[in-house]
Amino acid sequence: MVSQPSYAGDLPVRGPSSVVSSSRHSRRHGRVRSHAGGSSYIPQNEFPVFTHTGDVEILIKAGSHTNRYLLHRLILTQCSGFFEASTSQEWSRAANEGGTELSRIREESGSESGRREVKEVKKKWRYELDTGADGDDIPMLVQKENTTASLFGTNDARPPPVRNKPPIANPSFFRSVANLTLPTAPPAAPTISPEDQDLLDDYDNLFRIFYNYPPVLDPIDIATAYVQCKSLLTLADLYDALAVVGPRVDHHLLQFHSRLWKQVAKYPSSYLKLGYLAQSKAIFQEALIHVVGAWPMGERHIRNQLPESVIDIIEDKVEELGDMVGKVEGKLFRLTLTTSKGERVTPQNSYLDWLAVSLFRQWLADNTSPPPPLPPLPQTVVQSRGRASQQPRNNTSTTQNPQGPSPLPPPSAAPSQSANANLGRIYRTLGTSPSNYLNHDECKKFLKMSPEIYSRESLKKFEKRLDEMKAMAREIVKPLLRSSLLGDATGTTSLTCSVIDDPRDFPWLNE
Structure with a gap:
């Protein structure tokens, strides 16, 4: 950072204006001179x-x-x-002029010969x-x-010229004095946008x-x-x-303080640019964690606003976060229960426990996988949409006939790219709110699909084994629930476990 100079040595401390003015005139003329009828101008x-x-x-x-x-x-x-x-x-x-000009001033005094300075x-x-x-x-x-x-x-630096008052015999003087006694509206201040x-x-x-x-x-x-x-x-x-x-x-x-971190969580991409320009480690780090956790949300805006050095850091952190999520997901999908003999549960040795494992894995897959792509529209629908788009704009048949068929809706937009934000919500549910998923009603509804094994005792045993699965999952997702934020992570849907502490994570330190 460029250090600002101290001005105490360059610029002398300025005393009261009256003292400065008096001392300056005293040194030059030996006494303080006043201008009758003039203005006491003191340069700033x-x-x-x-x-x-x-x-x-x-x-x-x-x-x-x-x-x-x-x-x-x-x-x-x-x-x-x-x-x-x-x-x-x-x-x-004015480079050609040399930057400093020298001139000679001839000063003559009454008793001394010419002197050059x-x-x-x-x-x-x-x-x-x-x-x-x-x-x-x-x-x-x-x-x-x-x-x-x-x-x-x-x-x-030169005082304004002295303006003596006009002679009394001047008629314009009397008119000006008379005008001073008349009430006049103050001039309106010029407006500024x-x-x-x-x-x-x-x-x-x-x-x-x-x-x-x-x-x-x-x-x-x-x-x-x-x-x-x-x-x-x-x-x-x-x-x-x-x-x-x-x-x-x-x-x-x-x-x-806390109001700043709430704003950063609300508008991370905007504060990421501000933190970069201000070279603020705290603001840049806070915004970067939110951006990485929700990536690729806001990607287009960030790429248009920030240099490649920042984009490279974001992509590196997103890759690191993806590796961490992949390891946790692998452990979650390999999670299973064992029998009293220490064997993995199977449909052969413990069918009810195997159902609990299957239900947990199915819930995990449904909530961590991206939505399936939409099926292509039938050719007849595509053709009808093409004909509808070619109709003239002033065709009001649909508005004049409210009972007629409604126009076709526009094609569905691509799914929102908020996979990381959804993952953050799912992993927080796994790690902090086990009662918010696969609760009693869901377990009861699932077991009733097999009437031959459903009973009150089997439901209790099923829920107990499922709670064991939830407890193991809670320990597995702990690394993803760590927060490196300076503010409160409560209510944040994205993952906030990215660590921003290396000097290479702050691009202005490497420029």
Whole structure:
């Protein structure tokens, strides 16, 4: 991560404005001078406008509003790769000018001969936000030629001109005074759209973080905070400043504690991207566990939003989870009961116990196997659907004849790809809620299918042996029920046993 510089050595601590102004004039002229009828202008030298030390002017215009910043190249280049490149000798517009100009100023005094003094003029940069010619273009800062720099610095460091009051004999003066006494409505403040305001806020938060100020983000509503953080991270990514902005976003979101983890469980793919951009181990790990457990749900969205390095990690974790599930399933299907002699139950040595084993395996197969593919539609149905699709759209025969046959339904969609989420529910049932499957009524209904062996005693023995199967299954599925989540896994349907702790599991550590 790029460490932010300490500004205590570069920028002197600024005292009260009156003290600074007095001491500055006292050193130059020996006394404090006042301008009668003028304005006591004190240049600002703090964020966001460092009038005396700033050398990079940035104008962010959105709608009718413009935010102006006068910042330091040293800090901007240490926090942003964009500013480091655009202010370098190779890329700067004024690179050919050498970066620093020397000029000589001749000062003459009454009793001394001419004296020459070499004064160094600091190179300055100027950026303006360019929204592009098309409305779909991403607004981007572009470097402009700086026309405000001179031998005396920027015009902002110079006080405004003194404006003496007009002569009393001027008639316009009396009219202006008279107009002041008339009640006038205050001018309406120019309106700004929410999109423009968000753009101004994003840039302001970006520069605030550069100067080690906390960003202004919603501390109460986590949904609003997520939108703000996502927009800020997208902007930081645009200017190659994620290493500086990411920790601030991570710190803000982690303050929501359990509410954050609930949101991650609800929208794992969205928070996976946010955790990646913010380089947050906690958020990325939490979201990745949910994504792997429910894969391939949300696969298309994730592939379009995240780089290949993240996709490779997901696929590796999905493969590891699949291997673990396969081992557990193999043990479950090989699960059986034994007789008092230690032999496996068979229809020959213990028919009732063998039925209990068969019922358990059938339930397991029905609940862990994907649904069978739908049979192909008959050719006559396909042809009728083709003819129906070719009918003109303004055919209203079906609406005019409500008693007529209803139109054919659309073809069934492909089954939802949520096999892992279903497996998570099944294995949690096996491991934590044995009474929720193959209960008393189901066992009774099953045995009644064989009236020759059904009785109250046989039902009790059958349920007892089935409980033994459930107890063994509960021990087998324990590895799949482990949770590596920071939040509560209650209510989560997918498997959450993936372990994300290797440095290779965090792609920004390997870039």
